[in-house]
Amino acid sequence: MSADLSLFNREAALLVQEYPELEHVMIQGEIPFVHGQLLLKDEEGDLITEYSIRMEPGPDYPNWFPWVFETGGRIPINIDWHIFENKGNCCIASAPEEALICRKGITLTSFVRFQVIPYFFNQLHRERMGFFLNERSHGNLGHLEFFMEEFETKDVSIVIKLLNEARSRKEPKSNSRCICGSKRKYQKCHRSAVRKIAALTNMELDHYLKIANDFISDRKVPKEDSITNF
């Protein structure tokens, strides 16, 4: 896969209209990017702080998020700050989350508004208070946390059932009981969550099913308190 650069350029042109502190740079023969100041404002529109950023399409835009870099030296290149140490780009969401958001179709403007700005608010929380709100665990556990949150369960075996349900590609009858064991009707219980997750490819679902199964067979079933914030 390679990035759709002309789409990036069209989107970037729209983005900078809405965020005039960002600049769209196109140089002949080079990969385009957006850079400048990202303003964080409160609800009344008063400026709280600003971050210097640079945004590049990355290799797979728009199938994956563009790459975002903090360029002001305010955040260390350290995985504990949610910055990938190999490239220095921000890790904004867990992989399944990112895949689902992109599959629905992202625009650069919605990406900045709903992903980048909240991410930098969380960085600011980390800077001022010393810790992130709602950060996911590193590695595969972070992916499982995403599914547990989507399925509103702390039980990995239920996650496996529901992932298998999405993987089967056929829905149970709406008024049959939900496969999670809640005794509620599927329609009123996990239907919409399973539909959302079903947007993942078979390959992706198999990958996350393997992670979940490995997790259970290693008896690394997370205790309630080892799972963050929900």
Place this chain on the structure above:
Amino acid sequence: MANCDHLFSKYNDEIRIGSKKNGRMMDSKNALRKRIRKWFKDNHPEYEPKFFIQGSYKMKTGIRTKDDICDLDDGIYFFRKPDVTGTTLQGWIWDAVNGYTDTDPEHRKKCIRSIFAGDYEIDHPVYYKIDGVPYRIAVKDAEFENSDPKEMVDWFNKKKDKEGRLIAQVMNFKGWCDHKRNKMPSGLAMTILASNAKSKIVLNERADITLRDILKEIKKALENKFECIVPAVPGDDLFASYDQTRKKNFMDALSDFILDADKALQEDNELAASKLWRKHLGDRFPLGEDKQQNQSQSRVNSAIITGAATSNPWGK
């Protein structure tokens, strides 16, 4: 989410070497220098001592221990090749300073120590330097060794920030090791570990946050490789002699401190947070006020919390 930065400032003031003690120590240093110069003039005029303050005093990371003791390293340099052993050369320094303090000076492996009981200690390491050869330190009952004390100070000066945050943190770590005792690492080791960790992070304006961040990076580095290399000739590993017990003791102390530091940062009550810091820094760390510092009550912080609400950053 109590911000204990102001308590750390007070703590630093508390463990810092006060101006009176510092004045006494400088007077003693000068008196000893005078004695040593005179002794060589009278006994070995072919050896002319030069002096250079080094170590933590030079780096401004010196602290007062809980027994109210501090130390000063005053290096002695001879710019010639000695025709006696290092031990003899040290012995001459011993003779020179002997009689100045009530207790006898100590002839240690790499220095002569004058003890000003209950107040401070002044160490005299002895070096010689000739062209084309590194600085050589006298070692008791052994050959001279390569050792350049200025190198460590220069290294630290390059690492430190102009706001003095790294210096303050090194003092905190030395205060921690002094409070725990129990074979915790030396001040030099903590200086090296903290300085190395600093390059992995961005120093936070808040000392409590920075301290926790440095602790975590030290732990990560030591889990990767348990070593503490002196960034100066001859590049000794200060942890080379640690046995499993001593290693475990330090790693456990690190983990415990990190656990409580994380708790303290999330604690709303300032008094409760200060008690968590005290568990590791001792009662020279001041108690906070018994009041809630609920950050979400401030308009800006509640805007930050709202702004971050939909963010779930992840890491590989």
